Amino acid sequence: MSTRPVGTATRGTTNPNRLRRMDRWIAAAHGRALRASGRPLAVDLGYGAAPWTTLELARRLRAEADPRCEVVGIEIDPERVAAAKPYEEAGLSFRHGGFEVPVDVPPTLIRAANVLRQYEEGEVAAVWARLCGRLAPDGLLVEGTCDEIGRRHVWVALGPEGPRTVTFAARLGSLDRPSDLAERLPKALIHRNVPGEPVHAFLRDFDRAWAAASPYASLGARQRWIAAVGALGADWPLRDDRRRWRQGEITVAWEALAPGGGG
Known part of the structure; x- marks a missing residue:
């Protein structure tokens, strides 16, 4: 019996190279964990009306982190999945689903970009907990937002235990x-x-x-x-160094920015 995917469809807006800043940060910050994994699996959750950002994630992770990396794009809109199917190749596939993350093994990475903007603030913690619960023990959830052409991003990085850092990145x-x-x-x-x-x-x-x-x-x-x-x-607990600052980034400990000052 099929199970209805959890979540609601996004507007689907996407553009080539929109998530390049996030992807490169992921490769730099999480590449070691991907390389250490017996089966490095990355999920692009809610990739939108076209699969460009999923294709780019696969290319960048394989080039900059681990050439073995398998990537699965997941969309709650079945028509978007059908439109992406022609782009499948070895180690790159597209599936119908939502926050339940229908993959065979716990992923080493879940990227959820521009997915939660349409939700209420009070719903975020439950979504985070659900996604973090799907991660491998050394996995990472990266959830955040950017503008339409990828000039400005802010994202939260979370491990299985919860949020760790907030990264601001810009052209x-x-x-x-x-x-x-x-x-x-x-x-x-x-x-x-x-x-x-x-x-x-x-x-x-x-x-x-x-x-x-x-x-x-x-x-x-x-x-x-x-x-x-x-x-x-x-005055603020930064979690990166000059190498990342040169890229137009700054990463701060989550507990320093968490609502109400709590972790």
């Missing part, structure tokens, strides 16, 4: 100030960007550090970003 030339990224906060945080909440204080401090780093602007947005992030690290 730096698209920013007037770091708080421009607030519009791409994932559902767990976007309504918390108000005075008294940790994520609001973080973005406020980031803007102040960016303003203080204005003398570096003559050297380019990248140097200004690196200087601002370095200063921010004096």
Whole structure:
């Protein structure tokens, strides 16, 4: 007997290279776990109306993390699955499903990009718990949001135990100030960007550090970003280093930004 997939269909908006920043972070941050897995399996959950981002995830993980990586695209809309089937190849497939994640082995990675924006904030914790419960012991869930052409991203990385970090990533030339990224906060945080909440204080401090780093602007947005992030690290628990900052990224411990200041 078939089981109805859990969840609701997204708008399906997708564009080639939209998730490149997230993919490259995943390969850098999680590549070791993929390589250590006996069967590295990555799930692209809710890939949308076209399979481009799933194809790109497979290509990038195989090139930058582990050439053995198997990728499964999962969509709750059966018509989208049917449209993606012609793109299947060895180690790349598409399946009908939702948050139940219908795969044969626990995945080493679940990527859920632009999936939870349509849900209520109060529903996020249960979805996270369900997805984390499907992960392999060394698995990672990456859930977040980006704009339509992939210039601005914010995502949360979660292990089987729950949320670990929040990463902000951008094409730096698209920013007037770091708080421009607030519009791409994932559902767990976007309504918390108000005075008294940790994520609001973080973005406020980031803007102040960016303003203080204005003398570096003559050297380019990248140097200004690196200087601002370095200063921010004096007060906030950063979980990455200059190599990632150069990519227009900053990763912060989840507990520092969690709603209400709790983990």
